[in-house]
Amino acid sequence: MIQPETQNRTAFSHERRILGQFYGTNKGPTVVIFAGIHGNEKAGVHAADKVIHRINESHIKLNGNLHFILGNINALNKGLRFENEDLNRVWQNDHIVELETRKENLSFEEREQRDILQIIRNILNGQQGPFYFLDLHTTSSSSVPFITISDSLNNRKFSSHFPIPVVLGIEEYLDGPLLTYINEYGHIALGFEGGAHEAASSIINCEAFIWKALVHSKCMQESQLSNYKHFKSILTDLACEYKFFAIKYRYELKGKEQFAMKPGFENFERIRKNDFLAKSNGHKIVSPRGGRIFMPLYQELGEDGFFILKKVSKFWLGLSIVARKLKFNHFLRLIPGVRQDPENNYTLIVNPHVARFMTRPIFHLFGYRQQIYKDDKLHFIKRDRKIKSFL
Ligand SMILES: [Zn+2]
Structure with missing residues (x-):
């Protein structure tokens, strides 16, 4: 077990990529939590520190194993989303094969990726399933917390334990996110977006998500955490309509495009067709359809201007379960x-x-x-x- 550095963390070390590791009884699952894959998103790291501290302090005995892993350590130290390339867009199979044979000319992110890959490999080869992979993020716009998943039935089932929006199928629009790579091996993999980057509530939301995930994965029981009800209520009290959403439109930035989102959009805010959304090279961009605005870009780095979501009907969700189960x-x-x-x-x-x-x-x-x-x-x-x- 590694002792956490809890308060006021400012410096991150490559020797301390594993923030915390707990080995419980052999019967339980193995839960792996990533924080700081984007270096400007520290809320997940602070939440991980808090959970590690509490597990130690309260002597919580876990079923199975639990790992907390830091993402882009170089970028965390510099407060950047990334240095050379986005660490959450580099997990293509062919890139990984190439990376493992190359010894030199590694970019900042390639060094981080190689370390993380080795840790994942050691966990998957050395420990027992079921495996749960959770990746903590925050957003540049103000947002209620939400979950992103590849739409497999096991991901859908696990995410339904959380009373917050779940966005299906984002991986169709992103090339090379970490969790899509893990999903290809059949494991449960949830992305959690805790709120805006700098909001204090994002840390609390990430912490509540971790505790709930530990309980629902059966890594621990509710009764082992004296104030579990408090954490449970944090996500419930947001009174989000718990719904599945699918992405229907993506505005992709091209080359040197000067893009500016109209200020003030919140994630999941309703929009109508032809609403003014952004400016590109001085021209107005209006919404091509109605729905919910998603991930509007309010930071400098990024490839996507915004997405538009549509609610997924209960009928479709049910039908897809039947269609898949009956093969x-x-x-x-x-x-x-x-x-x-x-x-x-x-x-x-x-x-x-x-x-x-x-x-x-x-x-x-x-x-x-x-x-x-x-x-x-x-x-x-x-x-x-x-x-x-x-x-
Ligand atoms: Zn992120």
Whole structure:
């Protein structure tokens, strides 16, 4: 067990990437919590410090194991989101293979990534499942806390324990987030956004999320934390409508575009079609559709101006559970223009002319996400998958 540095943390050391590690009985799960993958998001780190301190102080005995891991240590020390590249956009399989053979010319983030990869590998190879991976973040706009997941049924089930919005399928719009990489191995992986970067409430929200996650993963029991009810009420009292949302639109920044979001938007705020949202190179950008504004960009670094969300209906959620449990996805392969990738069981290769009629929502229903466009074909990858061992 490593002692935490609790109060007023200003300096982070590469020798102290593992903030805390607890080994309980062998029967429980293994929970892995990342904080500070973005160096300007310290709320998750402070929350992790507090939880570690409390577990030590109150002598809480855990079932299974618990790990707290720091993300971008160099960027945390400099107060930057990242130095050379976003540490949450570099987890593509081919990049990882290449990184492991390269000994020199490593960027700041590649060094961080290599260390983190080794820690994940040691945990997955040396400890027992079920594994829960949680990644703590904050946002540049004011926001209620929310969860992001790849839409697999196990992620959906675990996230339903938290009375806050859950955004499905963001990985279709982001290239190389850490949790998508972990999801490919079949493990539960939730991103938690605790609120605005500098808001004191973001630390409290992250702490409440960690305690709830420890209880619902069965790593500990409610009765082991004397004021668990207080933490439970922090997320419940926000009175968020607990709903699943899907991304329907992304405004992607291009090259040297001068982008400025109209001030004052809150995450999940309702917008209507043609509402004025932002300015690009001096021109007005209006909303192409109604819905909820999501992740409006109020900081300098970032590739996405904003997203627009739509609520996912209960009917669709239920139907998709049935479709996936009954394995109706096998019928997709019978459709002309759709075939199984001979090299990967989880991938369907789709002729884009077919996809135009089938449209992505059908693949989403069966638990597939669009991943890449290769050789004039669309590749859809299944998100629900059996656990496989880590290489
Ligand atoms: Zn972040």
